[in-house]
Amino acid sequence: MTAYVRAAARAFEMSMKLRAVNPFTNFGWLVFPLIFVILGLALLGGGGRTAYAILGGGLLGYWGMAYVEGANEIQNERWSGTLEQIMGCPTPLAVIVVGKLCSSLLFGALSFLPAIAVGYFAFHQSLQNIDPGPFAVSFLVLTFAFFCMAVTLAPLYAMWRWAFSVTNGFEIGVYVLGGFMFPISHLPSWLQLVASGFAPTWAVRSLYAATGQPFGHDYALWWAVSIALSCAYLVIGWFLYRMVDVRARATGQLALA
Amino acid sequence: MGISAIQGDQLRKTYTTTRGLIRRKRKDHVALRGVDLDIERGELFGLLGPNGAGKTTIVKIFTTLLLPSSGVARILGLDVVKEAWAIRKRIGFVFGGDRGLYWRLSGLDNLRYFADLYQIPPEVSRRRIGELLETLDLKGREHDKVEGYSRGMKQRLHLARGLLNQPEVLFLDEPTIGLDPVGGRELRGLVRRLANEGTTVFLTTHYMLEADEICDRIAVIKKGEIVAQGTPSSIKTGAEDQGVVEFEIEGLPAQRIEALRQLPAVTTVIVEDRELAQVITIHCSRPGELAASLGSLLDGMQVRNVSVREPTLEDAYVLLVSG
Numbered sequence: 001m002t003a004y005v006r007a008a009a010r011a012f013e014m015s016m017k018l019r020a021v022n023p024f025t026n027f028g029w030l031v032f033p034l035i036f037v038i039l040g041l042a043l044l045g046g047g048g049r050t051a052y053a054i055l056g057g058g059l060l061g062y063w064g065m066a067y068v069e070g071a072n073e074i075q076n077e078r079w080s081g082t083l084e085q086i087m088g089c090p091t092p093l094a095v096i097v098v099g100k101l102c103s104s105l106l107f108g109a110l111s112f113l114p115a116i117a118v119g120y121f122a123f124h125q126s127l128q129n130i131d132p133g134p135f136a137v138s139f140l141v142l143t144f145a146f147f148c149m150a151v152t153l154a155p156l157y158a159m160w161r162w163a164f165s166v167t168n169g170f171e172i173g174v175y176v177l178g179g180f181m182f183p184i185s186h187l188p189s190w191l192q193l194v195a196s197g198f199a200p201t202w203a204v205r206s207l208y209a210a211t212g213q214p215f216g217h218d219y220a221l222w223w224a225v226s227i228a229l230s231c232a233y234l235v236i237g238w239f240l241y242r243m244v245d246v247r248a249r250a251t252g253q254l255a256l257a
Numbered sequence: 258m259g260i261s262a263i264q265g266d267q268l269r270k271t272y273t274t275t276r277g278l279i280r281r282k283r284k285d286h287v288a289l290r291g292v293d294l295d296i297e298r299g300e301l302f303g304l305l306g307p308n309g310a311g312k313t314t315i316v317k318i319f320t321t322l323l324l325p326s327s328g329v330a331r332i333l334g335l336d337v338v339k340e341a342w343a344i345r346k347r348i349g350f351v352f353g354g355d356r357g358l359y360w361r362l363s364g365l366d367n368l369r370y371f372a373d374l375y376q377i378p379p380e381v382s383r384r385r386i387g388e389l390l391e392t393l394d395l396k397g398r399e400h401d402k403v404e405g406y407s408r409g410m411k412q413r414l415h416l417a418r419g420l421l422n423q424p425e426v427l428f429l430d431e432p433t434i435g436l437d438p439v440g441g442r443e444l445r446g447l448v449r450r451l452a453n454e455g456t457t458v459f460l461t462t463h464y465m466l467e468a469d470e471i472c473d474r475i476a477v478i479k480k481g482e483i484v485a486q487g488t489p490s491s492i493k494t495g496a497e498d499q500g501v502v503e504f505e506i507e508g509l510p511a512q513r514i515e516a517l518r519q520l521p522a523v524t525t526v527i528v529e530d531r532e533l534a535q536v537i538t539i540h541c542s543r544p545g546e547l548a549a550s551l552g553s554l555l556d557g558m559q560v561r562n563v564s565v566r567e568p569t570l571e572d573a574y575v576l577l578v579s580g
Binding site: 007010014082087245246252 | 374
């Protein structure tokens with residue numbers, strides 16, 4: 001177990017160093033959230049929708065970094081020819097992915113800084129009426145949800161070369177179904193049902209409720225559902241990681257970019 | 258007699274691809290057609306073959322990166338399909354080339370990362386990395402980014418990565434490709450030393466000199482099948498009654514080349530087009546007689562620099578893969 005922790009920590013360190021030398025990383029946590037926040041505040045205006053513009057921009061950057069950058073990690077391993085090296089070592093891919101995803105989440109969390117800053121300094125808007133306790137717990141539950149989803153999806157990129165081509169579609173789908181920039185009550189009822197199957201949706205609801213949005217205060221229920229769904233993803237992920245070791249080796253596509 | 262280091266029993270591998278957008282057609286490509294190999298511990302074994310013969314496929318099966326379609330492969334007695342995790346701790350592999358390293362990070366970062374992925378304790382990995390940097394002449398450059406390394410340095414870094422866990426079995430897939438002669442010789446010397454110290458080395462190569470110089474035994478693979486296996490001397494013996502006639506000529510027509518190929522004593526005719534002339538290499542029995550009759554066979558054409566020589570390992574290899 002200590003060896004696995006050390007391997008994950010080193011994967012985290014490598015990922016941080018690779019991000020530091022890659023200017024494109026700044027698009028994920030800085031540029032895109034800024035664009036979303038500016039558009040959101042300009043289009044949505046103030047009042048109760050300020051939270052959606054500011055928090056929404058931060059959430060978009062957070063999920064984008066966790067998922068897209070997480071998926072990119074595996075795809076980058078393919079492109080640089082190192083996927084075979086890491087699949088051929090005695091440390092499971094899941095351990096390496098956990099380390100890398102922690103790096104993605106850390107950078108992703110930075111997205112809230114430019115979002116809050118531009119809201120305050122450029123539009124003189126800020127998040128009001130925050131209930132700090134529920135807000136902090138909701139943020140942790142959301143982080144866990146993002147982590148579990150990204151960890152579960154990562155092996156698909158090791159298994160199938162084409163998985164990367166659907167990355168953006170899935171990313172944007174979660175923006176909508178997660179209620180990042182508007183409540184899912186605006187969606188058709190059948191889509192709301194689909195959205196209820198996403199762990200982030202419940203955590204985002206509790207996050208917005210902690211900023212004074214009129215959702216009620218069923219924090220315990222929302223956190224419990226989000227955590228339960230996240231754990232369900234991990235169970236699915238466990239099977240996927242077992243499958244990837246066999247399937248990727250059967251097709252011989254590890255070396256193919 | 259102990260457990261073999263590397264064992265392959267009727268290994269077969271078929272790759273399946275699909276074509277077409279709506280009506281997808283499946284196409285199977287057979288890469289290995291029943292390969293048998295048995296390599297003892299401490300041996301330095303070479304696998305030769307042309308491009309696409311199946312060398313890399315075999316290496317990837319043995320290094321647990323690819324599953325065989327059928328047959329059994331064992332490393333140190335462990336099955337590559339069922340016991341892959343146990344095998345991975347005890348082997349190293351080096352595929353070489355420009356890919357396979359984190360080129361935006363330093364050589365030291367690369368080695369530390371893989372040392373942790375191979376679960377080497379920190380105090381051991383520190384010492385081991387220091388030793389490898391020294392042995393492979395990378396000391397002083399370990400903090401530089403890999404993108405600034407020369408081809409030879411990258412290859413040595415690959416090798417350092419493959420040796421971090423002090424593997425009992427080391428797989429090298431064309432390790433000297435792209436290296437200059439000095440770099441290639443140094444690498445061969447290092448590989449030979451590793452084998453002398455007890456590491457089993459499985460090497461694939463195009464270079465006959467390399468196989469002849471350092472391998473204890475070699476196998477020649479052609480279109481997924483082993484066509485010869487033995488010591489370099491025994492492989493050359495297979496071409497013993499053959500000789501090689503080489504000469505230069507200008508503008509030899511295709512019909513004359515074909516006529517040479519049809520001669521009963523001729524095994525192969527290889528035509529190499531150079532700037533000013535063609536170099537014709539003929540593998541045949543009774544080379545002396547053929548050389549003496551070239552004048553009449555190629556009547557009206559100017560033949561230069563005719564030479565007759567004994568077959569080398571390369572000639573034996575050419576016979577095996579082109580026959």
